[in-house]
Amino acid sequence: xxxxxxxxxxxxxxxxxxxxxxxxxxxxxxxxxxxxxxxxxxxxxxxxxxxxxxxxxxxxxxxxxxxxxxxxxxxxxxxxxxxxxxxxxxxxxxxxxxxxxxxxxxxxxxxxxxxxxxxxxxxxxxxxxxxxxxxxxxxxxxxxxxxxxxxxxxxxxxxxxxxxxxxxxxxxxxxxxxxxxxxxxxxxxxxxxxxxxxxxxxxxxxxxxxxx
Amino acid sequence: xxxxxxxxxxxxxxxxxxxxxxxxxxxxxxxxxxxxxxxxxxxxxxxxxxxxxxxxxxxxxxxxxxxxxxxxxxxxxxxxxxxxxxxxxxxxxxxxxxxxxxxxxxxxxxxxxxxxxxxxxxxxxxxxxxxxxxxxxxxxxxxxxxxxxxxxxxxxxxxxxxxxxxxxxxxxxxxxxxxxxxxxxxxxxxxxxxxxxxxxxxxxxxxxxxxx
DNA sequence: AAGCCCCCGAAACAAACGTTTGAAACGTAT
DNA sequence: ATACGTTTCAAACGTTTGTTTCGGGGGCTT
Numbered sequence: 409x410x411x412x413x414x415x416x417x418x419x420x421x422x423x424x425x426x427x428x429x430x431x432x433x434x435x436x437x438x439x440x441x442x443x444x445x446x447x448x449x450x451x452x453x454x455x456x457x458x459x460x461x462x463x464x465x466x467x468x469x470x471x472x473x474x475x476x477x478x479x480x481x482x483x484x485x486x487x488x489x490x491x492x493x494x495x496x497x498x499x500x501x502x503x504x505x506x507x508x509x510x511x512x513x514x515x516x517x518x519x520x521x522x523x524x525x526x527x528x529x530x531x532x533x534x535x536x537x538x539x540x541x542x543x544x545x546x547x548x549x550x551x552x553x554x555x556x557x558x559x560x561x562x563x564x565x566x567x568x569x570x571x572x573x574x575x576x577x578x579x580x581x582x583x584x585x586x587x588x589x590x591x592x593x594x595x596x597x598x599x600x601x602x603x604x605x606x607x608x609x610x611x612x613x614x615x616x617x618x619x620x
Numbered sequence: 621x622x623x624x625x626x627x628x629x630x631x632x633x634x635x636x637x638x639x640x641x642x643x644x645x646x647x648x649x650x651x652x653x654x655x656x657x658x659x660x661x662x663x664x665x666x667x668x669x670x671x672x673x674x675x676x677x678x679x680x681x682x683x684x685x686x687x688x689x690x691x692x693x694x695x696x697x698x699x700x701x702x703x704x705x706x707x708x709x710x711x712x713x714x715x716x717x718x719x720x721x722x723x724x725x726x727x728x729x730x731x732x733x734x735x736x737x738x739x740x741x742x743x744x745x746x747x748x749x750x751x752x753x754x755x756x757x758x759x760x761x762x763x764x765x766x767x768x769x770x771x772x773x774x775x776x777x778x779x780x781x782x783x784x785x786x787x788x789x790x791x792x793x794x795x796x797x798x799x800x801x802x803x804x805x806x807x808x809x810x811x812x813x814x815x816x817x818x819x820x821x822x823x824x825x826x827x828x829x830x831x832x
Numbered sequence: 833a834a835g836c837c838c839c840c841g842a843a844a845c846a847a848a849c850g851t852t853t854g855a856a857a858c859g860t861a862t
Numbered sequence: 863a864t865a866c867g868t869t870t871c872a873a874a875c876g877t878t879t880g881t882t883t884c885g886g887g888g889g890c891t892t
Contacts, residue, residue: 414869414870445870446869446870446871446872447871447872448871448872449870449871452869452870453869
């Protein structure tokens with residue numbers, strides 16, 4: 409068993425607790441006591457709670473965006489085969505791969521993204537737009553290529569609709585699967601939920617435009 | 621100018637502040653000082669902050685569900701004409717009507733719903749399931765009738781996907797419209813965003829099932 | 833007018849929060 | 863062994879939080 413340092417122990421614990429209860433509802437004392445480190449360690453290593461939150465995001469968003477960026481570059485080299493399904497699958501695969509295929513960690517990934525998004529105000533939104541805006545618009549552009557008969561502005565909106573469905577669903581994955589099991593007697597794997605989500609999204613993006 | 625009582629002044633103010641910054645981030649002092657009432661008034665009239673939060677939800681969810689329930693009953697009497705589009709429009713109209721057509725208040729409505737949902741833990745989730753679970757499953761059943769070729773369990777999942785897209789989008793309506801204006805030079809009205817959302821959802825719900 | 837009940841207001845309460853402090857413990861290079 | 867920079871620790875700091883207390887009206891009924 410490899411000994412992990414204080415910084416990573418804090419990040420590992422903060423990640424889980426933030427995903428479970430939100431940022432404001434998670435105290436530094438809860439994090440440090442569960443992580444088995446001293447309370448002052450957070451301010452020593454990160455400077456402040458706000459900086460810790462950003463560090464948590466950076467740790468999984470940086471590799472995610474790097475991988476996504478690489479896969480998008482690969483797709484751009486052969487523009488003919490770019491479909492919605494392939495683009496969405498690329499996104500999904502990036503998330504899963506970065507979390508080493510662990511569904512539990514993928515859930516945390518999306519749960520945190522959802523929290524960050526609903527935390528509409530101030531510093532986190534700026535942080536996202538500055539660090540990850542480029543990859544996002546690259547994805548947006550690829551998607552516009554994949555559906556040439558849908559105007560770019562409509563693609564923009566539909567991507568946000570899709571983003572909402574994704575984050576919303578995957579951030580509440582476990583409770584939803586429990587309801588599904590109790591109401592229909594069927595236990596779906598996260599992968600199966602993901603497949604259903606992707607076909608829903610593809611159908612939505614390709615839908616007929618509203619009669620304006 | 622009609623004088624409104626202390627209770628409603630608190631509810632009006634809390635509603636806005638909760639929607640803007642979340643529950644934990646909004647202090648009772650912020651609410652009471654902005655509402656122009658004494659700090660102790662919250663605990664006097666509601667008992668606790670948690671009870672205030674529930675009261676805020678009840679005030680707009682009760683009339684919303686009542687109206688939705690009535691419209692659903694109306695639809696059940698003529699099962700032939702029930703389509704996805706009509707059902708979604710019913711939902712949308714209920715929300716708009718209850719908020720007296722004020723887009724600002726409709727935004728608050730969805731923003732609060734989104735917050736409640738992302739606040740996955742404990743008391744709010746129970747509260748929702750107990751109070752509004754019946755109307756929800758009634759809606760679900762109607763939707764299953766409207767798309768007979770999609771199995772009920774698939775409808776269940778797709779409704780949650782749609783719920784996510786809706787809450788997510790409408791809760792961040794204003795910032796998204798600002799981005800759309802700056803990126804495409806087009807200013808959409810909330811109604812126009814709603815139309816686009818509805819066709820996206822209809823397309824998603826009707827999409828081809830994943831090859832399992 | 834006296835009593836009663838409901839509501840308001842200023843102040844205080846204990847608890848929890850993020851953050852800071854200064855000294856002890858550590859490993860490492862001189 | 864000594865000295866040095868880094869990390870850990872217990873303790874305390876000053877705020878802010880939700881909640882409670884208690885005295886003082888305002889509008890009733892008797």
